[in-house]
Amino acid sequence: MNLSEIPIRVEPNLAEEGLGGGVKALLHEVLTMLERLVSTGTEGAVDLRSLPMTPDDWQGLYAALGEGGVDAVFESNGRSRVRETAVPGVWWIEHRDADDNVVASFLEVTTVPPLLTTDLVDVRAGIPRLRAMLTQAGAQAPFHGGQYDG
Amino acid sequence: MADSDSTQTVGEALRAQGISRRDFLKFCTVTASLMAMPPLAGRAMAKQLASMKRSSVIYVSFQECTGCLESLTRSFSPTVENLIFNVISLDYDDTLMAAAGEAAENAREAAMQKNWGKYVLIVDGAVPTGDGGVYHTAAGKSAEQILAHVAKGAAAVVSIGTCASFGGLPIAAPNPTGAVPVSDLVTDKPVVNISGCPPIPAVVTGTLVHYYTQGRLPDLDSYGRPLAFYGNNIHDRCYRRPFYDKGQFAKTFDDEGARNGWCLWELGCKGPVTYNACATLKWNQGTSFPIQSGHPCLGCAEPGFWDGGSFYAPLATGKWGRAGETRPRDMAFVAGAPAGIGAVVGVGAAGWARMRRKHLEDKPREEED
């Protein structure tokens, strides 16, 4: 029998309008962080794994925040996902390991999470590579292989 | 094993291996979350670690089975834990390093001298002190001597595994080699015990990362273990706890209860008295842990767990008895024999009382005033 078949019944949260008490408190905290971001520019974050969340809470939180327009994925010893929720400035970040287990889950309140920016150190490291590629291709030959090439 | 280059920062070393700042930020964020640090701590950690020089670490092994090192280094795919080897410069480890003999010893001395007062000493295995310490010798020196020497210039000492932390298997009765834990011998440096047989790799990584970013060891419990990982017992975080609370126990390893994943308390689980992160972090990147696999917790992160009675004797039973657990047949010695002796003494007491009574009754009346 695997873990998910073991019949442990999880007590559902008694919720008003579908939002559990824990989720409501969390969203109030996020609201405060958003107000602080607008007034002082201070970023905020919540470590979702540090809170006691039932599967119903996760569902409730996901439903409440919704999905925004940005959905970025990157691979680094497992997949990581950075998604802006339907609430602008609230980003849901989920890190997985190489076996696809979730190892960390955050809500970040910011204009753009640092994970989406590129450090200048990495930019500097990439410049010689592009330069070498251009040198190889030659100055006259058209550049193929761009992302939007037909 | 990487060389320690005194001019290269951690960030530069990462970059050289094709690991981007983004990858490193993920590693730091995940580690900070594991250590229950504040949610934005990962960013500060990444910034700080990236700009520091790679720290020298010296790893020495004594009475151990190498399981702790295997736990830390062996994985089938690159893991978050392995990134720690980019933050540190593992300047000496006799299992992993390519050099051997004098060359290896010289490398260690050179690393010690170059980083005097700053290197972290990691120790696994207990230290035998019996008979002058002859039960572990390398390069003509006993383990005691090696430890004393290598610890001299260390900034901090990390005892990895239950053997180094508490003596583990070597210290179990009758302790023929006179094994002692590292903390018994190193008393002038901060020592942290990362116990477990073996310990969870993320616990080792997290503690080291905390040390490097905060400049000190994390808060420790009364056994010298990081509270962030050893603050809760297995019982309080076990997913089978609802069965314990309802009184549903597996009685044998293959009965209906065992098949339904019921609590393993009656099969000897030491979860209630064992403090570790097994139930939450689990093993092999969160795959499983002993209880989830159907075996009761041995209590391997606790001192003296080998001498704590049978692994299969429930906590509610005594730990004496010929099998290392109490069984009804042991009652013949512990209860039956004393009861028999008591009965004999009782007969004697009654006999004495009767004799005394008769003596009093037989005394001539006049003397009784």
Place this chain on the structure above:
Amino acid sequence: MDPLLSFVRGQMLEVAIAVFCFGVLWRLVGVTLLRHVRSLSPARYGRVRAVVEGSFVAGTRSWPHKAFIRRTGYGEALGYGYHLALFIVILLFAPHITFLKSLIGLSWPALPSSLINIIAVLTLALLIAVLVRRISKPVTRMLSNFDDYFSWLLVTATVVTGLMATAHLGAPYHQLLAWHILSVDALLIWFPFGKLMHAFYIFPSRVINGYTLARKGGAA
């Protein structure tokens, strides 16, 4: 394994059980074999009938006569209350059944642990009430000695430490468990040497009284 926990469920428990068995047998046999005062008047009933009548009387005398209920009923109820509650907690709690099974090889179904918890709290309340009554009534206060208070202390300590352990309250669990088992060990060692022996004496004692009276024709 915490050294104290290891000790109290190891050597100390062995010694405690040995002392308990030695002590109980010593006192039981010692008392049973004492000289009985022979009754010189002819018996009114035969031995068998006397035993039956005597046992019946021992039962009916276990609760105060109507005339005395107002004065002694409260104390009797308290006493019966905590005895019953204590036996339920000791004999019907799953970990205790596991412990007894390791000693005598028998086990039986347990009550839900949450119910046992409630009964244990009730036991503690009754134990405290009993002590308050003993100290506040002048006669019982005058009659009470070290034996009474020490026996009460050991029993109450066992109940308190048991409740603390179940609630994981006040110290790490392994320490609480160690103190609880230590209390049990101390209780077992003290048991044969004080008034707690009434547990073994009381029923034979009452039946013998009843028998003796029945032989004299006094049973009613």
